[in-house]
Amino acid sequence: CPKGTPISPGRSIIKKLPEHCRIFFLLNINKGERNMEKKKLCLIGCGNIGGYHLGHFMQYGDLIEMVGFCDLVHKRAEEFAKKAGQGRTYWDFREMYDKEQPDMVFICLPPTVHGEIEKETIKRGIHFFVEKPVALHMEIAKEIRDLAAQRRLITASGFQCRYSNLVEPNRTFIRENEVPYICCNRFGGIPSAEWWSDKAKSGGQLVEQTVHQCDLLRYFCGEVDSVCSMGGRGFVRGEVGYDTDDLSVTIVRFKNGTMATIGTGCYVKNGNAFDSKITFSARDKRADLRILSTLDIYGEQPFAATEQSGFVVSGDGGVAAAGDGKVRYTQEGDAGLICDRTFIEAVISGDQSMIRSSYADAVKTLAFVLACNLSMELGGAPVRPDAL
Ligand SMILES: NC(=O)c1ccc[n+]([C@@H]2O[C@H](COP(=O)([O-])OP(=O)(O)OC[C@H]3O[C@@H](n4cnc5c(N)ncnc54)[C@H](O)[C@@H]3O)[C@@H](O)[C@H]2O)c1
Structure with a gap:
């Protein structure tokens, strides 16, 4: 800028910046340089x-005013308003919409509580962010997707992992190396939400938690052709009201030919039980992604004799060490902060293209995981997400 010119680049310029500069700009530089009316935000x-x-x-005090918090348990809404230091509290979202006339809403409800709230939100022309999974039934999700598109609303979903700084080097690895096979695993314990342990209310672990891994696989490899899944029970004992799979194993064929396996379980008591990660296997390299933590790429650097990072079975049946130097990328900051900020910025600018996971895109990830559930019901038979 010429000397003395206030720095206020247009949004088209911000979009052209390299990702790390754009994020820095969005989070820091333009704070306090805005001279516009704040947008009204509600949370349900x-x-x-x-x-x-x-x-x-x-x-985000520079961008938004938190005008309303809604929860059926009114005390929770009151606690949020107290913490925020602003906003009125409601148990009825319609009353909140009538009184507050918000520009945007974050819908953070259990997986079964989707449908009427989104439809009313769309009817009133309010831009919306919905937590994953966006529904448990495709009919509801598709209807909401189509209604939102008709009203040209800005939408987003809670796949914050797409905004991690590990994503771009991982995508580059996949662009530059053909990846025939992906091994994806997520193992952990049982979350505290009271609805979680009932598959009818949560959708099960694959739909409620491992949907993050499934969404990233779609983001990296494109659409899924078909899945075969099997669930297992009987390993989790003594949990009151528990009625869901303890684990499941899925085979995935992507439309680009890549194949994957996804193992996921909630029977685990501590971190010794499993090293949850996604391995992308190319011919002479691999990438190990520990979501929101590290990305290790093996085979990028010259062989380091002291390191042994993996083994492959050689042609004659013997076992050969495939040790190699690795390049490590580490998670920086909170990807969710950028995810939320991007949605808010998109509402302000009217530019949906900044958002990495729109509602419509999240519906495709929903079809992926619901296809796995249907396959489980069918005893492992192949199911095409496109058919749902
Ligand atoms: N993106 C992520 O990483 C991430 C992490 C955790 C949870 N989630 C998702 O967020 C959603 C919510 O999960 P949670 O753990 O916050 O659940 P939660 O049970 O802790 O919170 C849900 C809240 O919604 C309220 N509620 C239920 N029905 C309502 C209604 N009709 N009107 C107003 N309030 C209502 C409940 O009283 C409760 O306070 C789930 O879909 C979950 O999968 C996403």
């Missing part, structure tokens, strides 16, 4: 993930 569902988003909103 003041539970666990609602609190995560609230922590982000409190850093």
Whole structure:
């Protein structure tokens, strides 16, 4: 800029910046340089993930005013308003919409509570962010997707892992190396949400949690052709009200020919039980992604004799060491902060293209995981997400 010119680049310029500069700009430089009316934001569902988003909103005082918090348990909404230091509280979202006339809403509700709230939101022309999974039934999700498109609303979903700084080097690895096979695993314990342990209410672990891994696989490899899944029970004991799979194993064929296996379980008591990660296997390299933690690429650097990072079975049946130097990328900051900020910025600019996971895209990830559930019901028979 010529000397003395205020720095206020247009949004088209911001979009052309390299990703790390754009994010830095969005989070820092333009704070306080805006001279515009703040957008009105509401939140429905003041539970666990609602609190995560609230922590982000409190850093966006330059952009938004938190005008309303809604929860059936009114005390939770009151606690949110107290923490935010602003906003009125409601148990009825319609009353909140009538009184507050918000520009945007974050919908952070249990997986079964989707449908009427989104339809009313769309009817009123309110831009919306919905937590994953966006529904448990394709009919509801498709109807909401189509209604939102008709109204040209800005939409987003809670796939914050797409905004991790590990994603771009991982995508580059896949662009530059043909990846025939992916091994994806997520193992952990049972979350505390009261609805989680009932598959009818949560959709099961694959739909509620491992959907993050499935979404990233789609983001990296494109659409899924078909899946075969089997679930297992009987390993989790003594949990009151528990009625869901303890683990499941899925085979995935992507339309580009890549194949994957996805193993996921909630029977685990501590970290010694499994090293949850996604391995992308190319011919002479591999990438190990530990989501929101590290990305290790093996085979990029010259062989380091002291390191042995893996084994392959050689042609004669013997076992050969495939040790190699690795390049490590480490998670920086909170990807969710960028995810939420990107949605808010998109509402302000009217530019949906900044958002990495729109509602419509999240519906495709939903079809992926619901196809796995249907395959489980069919005893492992192949199911095409496109058919759902
Ligand atoms: N993106 C992520 O990484 C992430 C992490 C955790 C949870 N989630 C998702 O977020 C959603 C919510 O999960 P959670 O752990 O916050 O659940 P939660 O049970 O902690 O919170 C949900 C809240 O919604 C309220 N509620 C339910 N029905 C309502 C209604 N009709 N009107 C107003 N309030 C209502 C409940 O009282 C509760 O306070 C789930 O879909 C979950 O999968 C996403």
